[in-house]
Amino acid sequence: MGMSIRSLTAAALALLVSSVAAVPAAAHAPDAAADTVLAQTFAGTELTVALRHPERVPGPLRVDLIAHLPAAAVTIAVSVRPVTSDPVDAVTVSVERDTARTYPVELTVRGTGAHWLELRAPGEVSQLPFRVLVPRAGTAGWLATGAFAATGLLLACALAGAVTGRRALAGLLGGAGATAFVVAATVALLTATLPPAAPEGAALTGTAGPQGRPYAQARIRTEPATPAVGDEFTLRVELTDGSTGRPVDDLVPHHAALAHAVVTSLDGTAFHHVHPRRVAPGRLEVRLRAARPGPHVVTVEVERAESGGQLVSGRFEVTGDARTVAAPPLPQPLPGVPRDVVAGAPVRVEIDTGPGRIQPWLGMAGHLIVRDDAGAFLGHAHELASMNADAAGFAPPDDTVAAYGPTLRFAFTFPAPGRYLVWLQYVRDLRLVTVPYAVNVRAEPA
Missing domain, CATH: 2.60.40.1930 (Macroglobulin (MG2) domain)
Structure with a gap:
């Protein structure tokens, strides 16, 4: 109660700086603006549809239609709507034949929750589901924010009281401000260890029951x-x-x-x-x-x-x-595979795709699709570097960014002896490349 004006002023300034520098709990909320990326075979073209989510509602929804080669000439009407209402705010896009490029679209969303992005072309319609999410702080976040605000107000009043010679009032307000700051900092630190608040518009979880949904x-x-x-x-x-x-x-x-x-x-x-x-x-x-x-x-x-x-x-x-019809090329031996491939044993595949970097497709640098001769088995492997990055939580670059290769590496286990057909797929210059191969697999030694 008897602290000097100088010490009160120093303490108040220190607390004010600390409170400004502190990060409110709301900063730990999930990134509700993360893009939704969906591939779609539509009107003769392989499209990647990237939805850049709005930060607020009502607000702009930016959509990129990325056309991969080969592309057909088609006019696509793009619209957005909540699942419970009619389409609104349609925009028309004209995709050019055999032109790899991004077609940007801007629409407007007016609320959170489940929505459809609709694509319409002559004779075709597609409905892509997505959710409009807006970040929000939980109760603890609002409490921390209010306590920080109270800290600033109380310390400002304490400074005013000290300057006007009301030392007792200044000490009382300064002590109250210090207490508010401790409360705010404690709540913020505790909130950092809690799960983030679900963004507005998020789906309810746990509705499928303990056993999940049936096949x-x-x-x-x-x-x-x-x-x-x-x-x-x-x-x-x-x-x-x-x-x-x-x-x-x-x-x-x-x-x-x-x-x-x-x-x-x-x-x-x-x-x-x-x-x-x-x-x-x-x-x-x-x-x-x-x-x-x-x-x-x-x-x-x-x-x-x-x-x-x-x-x-x-x-x-x-x-x-x-x-x-013209006979297609016969599958060739898969390069980068050991000559002696044994069923049931993992094998590493390393393929050089030629000069130049390649772009991701379906979130991965490359895909290896494997089928047995009888058509009873189908396997799918992703390129190792991009798959490991995905498992670690790193978002893949946009489909237009040449960020991988030219060497692609895979790991695969052929389940049984026999001949297998293998298709390697990757994207360079927004052209989808598919190369067929064949692998002969022998039985594991007795």
Whole structure:
């Protein structure tokens, strides 16, 4: 109570500086503005759709459509809407043929929570789910912020009292300010050890129950039922819940897509790695062109909310004469693989993609897709450096940034002896490159 004006002033200034320098608990909130990136095979073009989330609502939603080569000429209407209302604020984008570039779009969102980004082109529609999230501080964060504000106000009043000669009042206010500062600093430090407050608009968790969600039941078919070689057809995947029989409409992004579909002819000469679009609850579709006649194998990877990844598969037949289409190149031995590959043993693969750096696709520098001769097994490996960075929590660079390579490294275990077809995929200059290979695997020694 009897401290001097000089000491009170020094203490007040020290506390004020400390309170300004302190980081409120709200700074530990999650980054609700993290981008949502989804691949989409749409209107004959492999698109990467990157949503740059708004920092506030109402606010701007910036969307980049990144077209990979080969690209078709198409006009796409892009709109955004909450899941419970009609589309608003549509913008039209004209994608140029065989031009790799980014098409920026700016839309407006007016609230938080679940939304659709809709893409529309002649004969095609796609609905990409995402959530608009806005950071917010928890109760402790607001308490710390209020205590810091009270500290500043009390110390300012204490200084005023000291200057006007009201020493007793100044001492009382100074002590109260010091107490407020201790409370604020303590709450801020404790809050730093607690989970961050869920951003506004976040989905509720734990709704699936302790066992998670059941696997989806899948029906895979084509329209027409038997495509002809050289013709365009629609591959349709219908997903129903394994316990209720209702359409599955809770797919979440997995490796930068809602669904990954690998479609190959049984002889391995035709290959498609595509990303079907959501057209209705429980229905995914993608348009393809039949390149080779004969049996075809389909494998689709999806993931449900609060559940794990799941593979579903099917087959269909393509009619026609193989002599009417040019024969594709035969798979070559996979370079960078030891000559003696043993089933059940991990093998390291190192591939030189040639001069120049490459860009990420689906969040990874490269993809190795492996299928056995019979079409009963499908495996997928990611490039090691980019996969390890993803596992460590490092966000991949934008699809337009040449940040990897030119050497790609993979690790893979072939499950059984036999011949395997392998497709290497990577992106350079926004062109998707697919190279087929073959690997012969022998049985493990007795």
